[in-house]
Amino acid sequence: MTRYSRQREAIRKQLSNRGDHPTAETLYAELKTNFPELSLATVYRNLGQLVSWGEVARIDAYGAARFDWRVEPHSHFFCRECGCVIDLPEADDIVPHNLEERFDGVIESSASNYFGLCKECKEKSDKIAKN
Amino acid sequence: MTRYSRQREAIRKQLSNRGDHPTAETLYAELKTNFPELSLATVYRNLGQLVSWGEVARIDAYGAARFDWRVEPHSHFFCRECGCVIDLPEADDIVPHNLEERFDGVIESSASNYFGLCKECKEKSDKIAKN
DNA sequence: ATTACTGCAAAGCGTTTGCATGTTC
DNA sequence: GAACATGCAAACGCTTTGCAGTAAT
Numbered sequence: 001m002t003r004y005s006r007q008r009e010a011i012r013k014q015l016s017n018r019g020d021h022p023t024a025e026t027l028y029a030e031l032k033t034n035f036p037e038l039s040l041a042t043v044y045r046n047l048g049q050l051v052s053w054g055e056v057a058r059i060d061a062y063g064a065a066r067f068d069w070r071v072e073p074h075s076h077f078f079c080r081e082c083g084c085v086i087d088l089p090e091a092d093d094i095v096p097h098n099l100e101e102r103f104d105g106v107i108e109s110s111a112s113n114y115f116g117l118c119k120e121c122k123e124k125s126d127k128i129a130k131n
Numbered sequence: 132m133t134r135y136s137r138q139r140e141a142i143r144k145q146l147s148n149r150g151d152h153p154t155a156e157t158l159y160a161e162l163k164t165n166f167p168e169l170s171l172a173t174v175y176r177n178l179g180q181l182v183s184w185g186e187v188a189r190i191d192a193y194g195a196a197r198f199d200w201r202v203e204p205h206s207h208f209f210c211r212e213c214g215c216v217i218d219l220p221e222a223d224d225i226v227p228h229n230l231e232e233r234f235d236g237v238i239e240s241s242a243s244n245y246f247g248l249c250k251e252c253k254e255k256s257d258k259i260a261k262n
Numbered sequence: 263a264t265t266a267c268t269g270c271a272a273a274g275c276g277t278t279t280g281c282a283t284g285t286t287c
Numbered sequence: 288g289a290a291c292a293t294g295c296a297a298a299c300g301c302t303t304t305g306c307a308g309t310a311a312t
Contacts, residue, residue, distance in 0.1 A: 134286050135286065135287090136286080155276085155277080172277090172278075172279085175276090175277060175278070179277095179278090194275090194276085195275085195277090196277085
């Protein structure tokens, strides 16, 4: 059976308070300030549990995994400049019609990833281009 | 300038001969039989170059990266059972209309990933279910 | 009292890098 | 002979695991 743990509760709270998609390391650093004895392994272990319980989504990003409080399927944008990950305005993780008919296996889920420059990085590069 | 190398040529050939999406390790193991002095680092270095030259695509899969001779954008299916990666019948990596208008950055590319059971694994699990 | 959860450190995996040597131009 | 490419091993970054101790039920 699963038991209460202060650490898990803190991780849950921290992740739900942030709207974004922190890495385990980021979460760890933040929690560590008010929780000096916390260990990174505990963060990973708890995130793993939350994911397996369907409370949290794991975004297998390029580099370190990111964790997302929003579990409903939705798309993500990855900025190639600053590495940030942004929720896209609406879910479009819909399997295109015909695809399932023409594919011989079973498609259970899908994820669309978009790549480019986020607003901030776009503005920065525009500025540089003007000079 | 870039120079000829037997190793790079062998990697190119091996990757283009296979229709699938091998990992660096798989490629290395295969080439090693006819090329005993080959080093894994060389495989990684050359794959990296081929990717940066646009000759090969890197699929940042879950676990180890996979490499794909097909560079035109197309979707991939990941089997949760055997871990295989399959090209999907047709490219649908099209940025949904409206999305670019409602997103404040620049979307340069996208990738759709599908997850589930491949044909073989589906048949296996069907068989087990019948017993 | 039982057994889940913790912290720590060590190991794991995939990948990259430093360096001396070999190869291509 | 200049510079790119190689092989090897060591280091890397992210993540998991083994273990002895702590804490929740």
